[in-house]
Amino acid sequence: MRIDLLAGTVYRPAVMTPRVPTILVFDSGLGGLTVFAEVLKARPDARFVYAADDAGFPYGRLNEDVLVARVLAVMERLVSLHAPDLVVIACNTASTLVLPALRQRFAVPFVGTVPAVKPAAAVSRSRRISVLATPGTVARDYTQDLVRTYAGDCQVTLVGSRHLAAYAEAELTGRPVADTDIMAEIAPCFVAEDGGRTDAIALACTHYPLLRDRFDRLAPWPVAWIDPAPAIARRVVQLLGGPLAVHEGEEDALAVFTSGAGMTAALCAALSARGLPRIDIEAMPLSTA
Structure with a gap:
């Protein structure tokens, strides 16, 4: 059974008070x-x-x-x-x-x-989407269940990046990463076949939007990058x-x-x-x- 990780489970509605949370x-x-x-x-x-x-x-x-x-x-x-x-x-x-x-x-x-599979499928016109995540998130049953539930009519490419999170951390700590290194991690997300190509990519690690400007510049064609934030x-x-x-x-x-x-x-x-x-x-x- 899939648990909605965003929704909470048994909490009562929050009671507003004059103090800020x-x-x-x-x-x-x-x-x-x-x-x-x-x-x-x-x-x-x-x-x-x-x-x-x-x-x-x-x-x-x-x-x-x-x-x-x-x-x-x-x-x-x-x-x-x-x-x-x-x-x-x-x-x-x-x-x-x-x-x-x-x-x-x-x-x-x-x-x-959670991996933003549902919104990626919702915006895709080509019905070809990718999920860019860590290897652990790609392997989780939860991710597979999201794909079956919300993207059953899409061709979904799951890409487990081993280095992007560390690259994002390096950039913020003042250690620039080469374009070629970043491109090597995102390239498998871009699939063109049978006259169609990927048009939406779910960023299923919160580190990845830190590199969004680099992704836009390096992408071989424009796509919708889906950020869950x-x-x-x-x-x-x-x-x-x-x-x-x-x-x-x-x-x-x-x-x-x-x-x-x-x-x-x-x-x-x-x-x-x-x-x-x-x-x-x-x-x-x-x-x-």
Whole structure:
């Protein structure tokens, strides 16, 4: 049975109060910045914590039991420290695997991230779409179920990129990546056969929209790139309500890292430009024992 990761499960409708909510946006690294940007636009009055479990990045290298235990442990610390009113899991890998355990453990509502197969199929005229994801997300039964349910009349190409997430992180930390390296990762998404060609590509890793300008420039032909972040922001508003008119953001958003090992001047500047001028290190080394 497929669980709707965006919709939540047993939560009562949120009760609006005069105080603004605290929203925690969580990812294994920097990809969730694309989701944070959309949620920030939707609730500019909220208090925000952006948490990057960079000590565990990339999550795709962890086996499933280790990944579930890791996310639960990190979330335990984050919920205790920041008392969020809602948590956004801005990571496809964690959402498709860990959300049921998170919802069982914590009372706070969670909004997840899923491969945008349905909207890609909805916009495609050629009925040829691609899903650009990590290898782990491509292999998940959840992804296969989405394809069967929402894109049964489409020719779907599943592309598991091993390097794009790391390339996005490198770019933000001031280490430019060559066009040829990026093109090698996205080229399998572009399929032309039998007189038709791919016209929609679902970006099924939140890191990938960070490279969107490069994708547009390198693409062999124009396509619709489907980013799930706007839909996630809409779901946050459904659960928490719209911004309170009498409030503006009262404090700067906070970025929290579990190692900070990749912190550079370029990354600090990039975070500040994206609305995260405050940075804390909440050290949580990864243990796979």
